[in-house]
Amino acid sequence: MSKQRNQIYKVSLMVISLFVLAACGSTSGTDEADAAESAGQESAGNSRGANTSSGGDRDELTQEEIRQENALRQTVFYFDFDIAEFKAADRETLTYHARNLAANSGMRIRLEGHADERGTREYNLALGERRANSILNYLIVNGASRSQIEVVSYGEERPSANGQTDQAYGRNRRVEVVVR
Amino acid sequence: MKHFRLIFTLLVLLPHLSSYAALNIIITQGVDNPIPVAIVPFSWDGSGVLSEDISEIVTNDLEQVGEFRALGSDNMLGLPDEENEVFYRDWRVLAQDYLLVGKISRSPGSSLVQVQYEFFDVNREIKLAGEVLTGNVTQLRDIAHEISNVVFEQVTGIRGAFTTEILYIVSDYISPELTNFRLEKADYDGRRSQILLESEEPIMSPSWSPNGQDIAYVSFETDLPRIYIQNIATGQRRQITNYPNINSSPVWSPDGSKLAMVLSKDGSPDIYVQDLNSNELIRVTEHPAIDTEPSWTPDGRSLVFMSDRTGQPQIYQMEIGANSYAVERLTYDCFQCAKAAFLPDGANLVHVRRETRQDPTYQIAILNIETLRVITLTSTSLDESPSLAPNGSMIMYGTKFDGRGVLDAVSIDGRVKFRLPSTTGDVREPSWSPFLN
Numbered sequence: 173m174s175k176q177r178n179q180i181y182k183v184s185l186m187v188i189s190l191f192v193l194a195a196c197g198s199t200s201g202t203d204e205a206d207a208a209e210s211a212g213q214e215s216a217g218n219s220r221g222a223n224t225s226s227g228g229d230r231d232e233l234t235q236e237e238i239r240q241e242n243a244l245r246q247t248v249f250y251f252d253f254d255i256a257e258f259k260a261a262d263r264e265t266l267t268y269h270a271r272n273l274a275a276n277s278g279m280r281i282r283l284e285g286h287a288d289e290r291g292t293r294e295y296n297l298a299l300g301e302r303r304a305n306s307i308l309n310y311l312i313v314n315g316a317s318r319s320q321i322e323v324v325s326y327g328e329e330r331p332s333a334n335g336q337t338d339q340a341y342g343r344n345r346r347v348e349v350v351v352r
Numbered sequence: 353m354k355h356f357r358l359i360f361t362l363l364v365l366l367p368h369l370s371s372y373a374a375l376n377i378i379i380t381q382g383v384d385n386p387i388p389v390a391i392v393p394f395s396w397d398g399s400g401v402l403s404e405d406i407s408e409i410v411t412n413d414l415e416q417v418g419e420f421r422a423l424g425s426d427n428m429l430g431l432p433d434e435e436n437e438v439f440y441r442d443w444r445v446l447a448q449d450y451l452l453v454g455k456i457s458r459s460p461g462s463s464l465v466q467v468q469y470e471f472f473d474v475n476r477e478i479k480l481a482g483e484v485l486t487g488n489v490t491q492l493r494d495i496a497h498e499i500s501n502v503v504f505e506q507v508t509g510i511r512g513a514f515t516t517e518i519l520y521i522v523s524d525y526i527s528p529e530l531t532n533f534r535l536e537k538a539d540y541d542g543r544r545s546q547i548l549l550e551s552e553e554p555i556m557s558p559s560w561s562p563n564g565q566d567i568a569y570v571s572f573e574t575d576l577p578r579i580y581i582q583n584i585a586t587g588q589r590r591q592i593t594n595y596p597n598i599n600s601s602p603v604w605s606p607d608g609s610k611l612a613m614v615l616s617k618d619g620s621p622d623i624y625v626q627d628l629n630s631n632e633l634i635r636v637t638e639h640p641a642i643d644t645e646p647s648w649t650p651d652g653r654s655l656v657f658m659s660d661r662t663g664q665p666q667i668y669q670m671e672i673g674a675n676s677y678a679v680e681r682l683t684y685d686c687f688q689c690a691k692a693a694f695l696p697d698g699a700n701l702v703h704v705r706r707e708t709r710q711d712p713t714y715q716i717a718i719l720n721i722e723t724l725r726v727i728t729l730t731s732t733s734l735d736e737s738p739s740l741a742p743n744g745s746m747i748m749y750g751t752k753f754d755g756r757g758v759l760d761a762v763s764i765d766g767r768v769k770f771r772l773p774s775t776t777g778d779v780r781e782p783s784w785s786p787f788l789n
Contacts, residue, residue, distance in 0.1 A: 291706075293557070293780075295658060295690055302642065326572070329572075
């Protein structure tokens with residue numbers, strides 16, 4: 173476990189730059205899945221025993237590093253209706269986020285909680301905070317420092333998708349990780 | 353020459369008329385037996401065309417609250433403009449119960465206009481009210497609303513709210529990166545809107561001080577939700593909270609000395625009361641669940657609020673300063689009940705109601721906490737933010753129409769509904785002013 177942490181620390185600088193790039197780009201769920209798949213195939217041949225100290229060369233990433241890179245690229249976490257706990261499927265991804273924060277004490281992030289438009293506005297403002305807090309607590313338990321993370325809820329005031337469909341509502345129930 | 357003048361008048365009038373039509377209130381539901389009232393077009397002895405048509409404004413006022421139906425001027429047997437020209441028989445023949453006549457004239461030696469109106473009970477053949485109002489030409493709309501107040505009170509015995517105003521939020525989606533948020537103020541009917549605050553960050557929860565001079569709201573302009581107070585006349589504003597996490601839902605106490613609010617500085621959102629003179633902060637609720645949406649009971653001693661401490665939003669009441677266990681739960685028979693406020697009678701509670709888990713629709717309802725009778729007033733599905741007119745006759749609320757946020761109003765018996773005009777963006781969170789005069 174500690175060896176793993178050490179490895180992560182070594183690649184952390186590179187990961188931050190990737191993370192920033194990813195934060196600017198698309199975060200659609202299917203895109204991420206595709207990217208993860210193709211990245212895995214490309215580097216499958218030389219992933220074991222690669223020299224991680226040289227860092228920058230993508231071909232020399234270990235499988236673990238690829239997993240981390242992909243995890244940190246995911247910056248939007250969606251929530252089920254009426255649920256404030258993040259999805260179990262996001263647990264591993266969030267663990268990488270927590271370790272990355274732990275390894276980079278100067279890093280600051282903002283967790284922005286959102287709700288869909290159903291229900292009253294002030295309650296939704298509170299629900300957005302509750303969602304962001306569920307991620308906040310998980311990041312802290314897994315090594316991030318409270319002082320690295322700011323939480324803000326926008327409730328239903330900043331929807332990411334318009335319309336009164338289940339699909340739009342699903343896109344709007346989310347927490348976004350924003351690097352400051 | 354005469355012909356030319358007519359065309360000129362039409363050209364001047366046309367843009368005005370078309371914009372008026374687009375902006376006019378739509379009555380979406382009226383009563384079965386409205387009171388028939390004849391509103392005779394007011395005469396005007398000056399030259400040119402006045403910018404506002406008083407009889408039309410009074411007609412709109414009275415018709416959109418639903419209790420009245422105005423007689424079209426085409427059907428009138430005469431167009432009297434003062435008492436000595438009124439023949440009651442003519443109006444009884446037309447089955448009218450009430451009659452309003454008036455005349456507008458230049459005030460001698462000034463740029464002001466005088467509006468004389470008289471209001472009659474046709475069946476009893478008596479004059480109920482009448483006076484001369486003087487004002488600038490630009491105040492004709494205010495004068496018309498004043499006359500509506502008098503007519504409404506004479507007939508119903510209830511003080512008219514036609515000179516009141518509303519606050520509301522508009523959000524205009526410009527691009528994925530930019531939404532324009534505005535806090536606006538307008539007449540109760542949505543006319544003469546004015547921008548009070550504009551921001552690229554959200555603005556929420558506008559609320560009036562009881563004297564109608566100041567407003568409170570939440571603005572995210574610092575990237576975090578914080579509470580501000582702004583004077584309407586001067587535009588001067590000050591930030592009054594900067595606690596960690598959520599600062600939201602400011603609501604003035606009935607005496608204007610305190611502000612109830614929601615703060616999550618101690619972990620979860622709880623209800624607090626801040627004294628606006630001493631800045632003393634009193635914590636009212638203390639519970640790990642979400643407590644929010646405070647509103648004052650009419651006596652100013654307790655707060656009604658929403659809490660999801662049982663798992664779903666329900667409405668509770670608590671006296672300020674009481675032990676946090678001394679909470680009274682007010683709603684039981686809904687899946688979610690939220691955003692509650694008492695009517696002035698202290699027994700009827702306006703709220704947003706979702707009946708069942710299966711049916712995700714939110715409607716405006718009134719619960720009588722003594723009889724436990726519930727009246728659901730609306731039938732659309734995303735209704736929220738109910739705000740009561742100061743005379744207790746109507747509730748304005750936000751809803752969706754064609755996917756866009758609009759403001760609707762409904763009478764407290766549910767019989768009358770109207771929709772306010774809106775031009776662009778999502779309009780929401782109406783807050784009805786107190787009486788302003």
